[in-house]
Amino acid sequence: MDVDLDDDGxxxxxxxxxxxxxxxxxxxxxxxxxxxxxxxxxxxxxTLLSAPLVFGEGDTKITVSxxxxxxxxxxxxxxxxxxxxxxxxxxxxxxxxxxxxxxDATERITADPxxxxxxxxxxxxSGRTRIELRRCFRCGTEGADQRDAKRVxxxxxxx
Numbered sequence: 001m002d003v004d005l006d007d008d009g010x011x012x013x014x015x016x017x018x019x020x021x022x023x024x025x026x027x028x029x030x031x032x033x034x035x036x037x038x039x040x041x042x043x044x045x046x047t048l049l050s051a052p053l054v055f056g057e058g059d060t061k062i063t064v065s066x067x068x069x070x071x072x073x074x075x076x077x078x079x080x081x082x083x084x085x086x087x088x089x090x091x092x093x094x095x096x097x098x099x100x101x102x103x104d105a106t107e108r109i110t111a112d113p114x115x116x117x118x119x120x121x122x123x124x125x126s127g128r129t130r131i132e133l134r135r136c137f138r139c140g141t142e143g144a145d146q147r148d149a150k151r152v153x154x155x156x157x158x159x
């Protein structure tokens with residue numbers, strides 16, 4: 001004669017035995033979902049905390065830590081022939097290194113499309129330096145015109 005015992009050893013219907021009514025697998029699935037949600041939340045928070053630093057034209061004083069990566073963003077419209085470039089004197093390479101950049105076009109459709117130029121840097125060591133940027137017409141080409149070039153200077157402190 002078979003006797004069904006619950007987990008606590010008392011004669012019952014068998015509902016306490018694993019897999020007989022789905023309660024343990026359901027509980028295990030719930031735990032897995034909860035852990036997955038927790039991992040996703042932690043990942044989202046870490047992503048926000050480690051998002052790249054972005055400074056605009058008005059942020060002329062920049063303070064970062066050694067090892068930080070950051071970008072300087074400036075409005076640009078390449079259709080006009082004007083572009084932002086890193087100018088001389090270059091930043092002190094012991095303090096700051098340029099690591100490239102990119103252009104993001106604005107989503108709107110207009111007769112005067114524009115966007116944002118991002119110039120990317122990494123802080124290589126403690127100290128002070130400057131980022132000199134120049135907005136000139138056809139920079140780096142034979143037809144370059146730099147007479148009316150706009151300049152922006154960022155003072156950078158790396159702690």
